[in-house]
């Protein structure tokens with residue numbers, strides 16, 4: 506196939522499909538509830554014990570407390586991703602906290618926090 | 634004479650069909666309200682991975698092709714290009730695909746290339762196009778050497794390989810439940826391949842087939858889709874990025890970081906490169922067998938069921954794990 510036509514097909518196809526999905530509302534991000542977050546965690550760590558779940562006000566991140574330590578669950582498009590809070594850095598960010606995992610395939614999460622929850626999350630992330 | 638053999642690049646010619654089929658599946662799901670899920674960024678990432686796969690073929694394909702043409706020069710055999718030979722070539726190349734795919738799940742070096750095909754938590758026609766950019770670096774082209782030495786022309790081998798990939802496109806869907814019984818028995822189908830994309834303990838390391846599911850049945854890696862164990866699509870450790878560059882290279886970076894850490898023996902470094910995925914020198918990670926064993930510990934009732942045949946139902950626990 507001539508390269509020019511292939512390029513037009515590929516670029517046009519990707520752009521068209523993207524636009525169609527976006528307009529059809531397929532860019533919505535999963536809203537976490539305590540049950541959803543807990544189920545997402547257990548999907549990641551089968552058989553784990555969840556002690557407590559804290560969800561951000563925007564519903565996109567949850568902090569999971571387990572006997573073995575803390576973990577994060579966050580919305581990832583229509584799905585979720587979960588990680589133990591081990592081998593990570595976190596820092597203040599104008600919109601909340603930024604968590605950096607030292608993992609090329611899961612580099613960072615931005616936890617959106619409003620002023621009412623910021624201090625509480627600070628305590629959760631850094632237990633005294 | 635047959636050095637002048639040319640075959641069309643089937644995958645490139647299939648691009649318009651891919652686009653049309655994705656639109657059709659998307660509309661089908663929208664109208665029916667079932668049969669799969671689409672998400673914008675996930676699908677865009679898959680499509681870009683597909684485009685990058687074609688680009689990497691244009692850029693790096695000459696390496697494999699030069700190797701194949703060299704084999705073609707040294708082999709005394711030439712089977713020609715008749716229709717029965719092309720059909721036989723397709724079947725044998727599908728056997729080649731089975732083994733390359735099995736290596737792709739059992740050798741981390743090859744998994745580093747193949748992992749990205751499994752890196753979506755979705756399963757729709759765009760997932761079929763989420764293909765590797767780094768296949769050349771796995772050196773798995775050597776698995777095709779016997780075909781060419783047997784007298785199948787390299788251009789024909791690449792042509793039937795393209796047909797194989799096109800066959801596998803349509804099975805990446807939840808819109809089709811089961812095909813007719815005879816078809817499910819012989820061919821790879823949406824049902825069989827959904828299982829292959831599962832991260833459930835039961836479904837790890839099975840159904841490596843390309844076009845014919847018979848290879849899995851022959852080599853003992855077949856697991857049928859279970860009504861009571863819905864497939865959870867994706868990786869055991871799902872990645873948290875839609876960035877195509879990270880999707881394409883994350884496992885290669887992981888291999889480098891693991892194998893280059895200080896204080897390891899040479900054997901441990903090699904194991905990080907070539908052992909089954911999930912290897913760790915300190916036992917901090919689980920491979921698929923350990924994940925299955927942990928599942929059985931939590932769900933003893935699954936012992937001996939499909940995907941857990943090695944954990945025999947009739948043996949006490951300690952014996953069963955060695956069986």
Ligand SMILES: [Zn+2]
Pocket residue numbers: 734737738747750751829
């Ligand atoms: Zn695979």
Ligand SMILES: [Zn+2]
Pocket residue numbers: 750761805826830
């Ligand atoms: Zn697949």
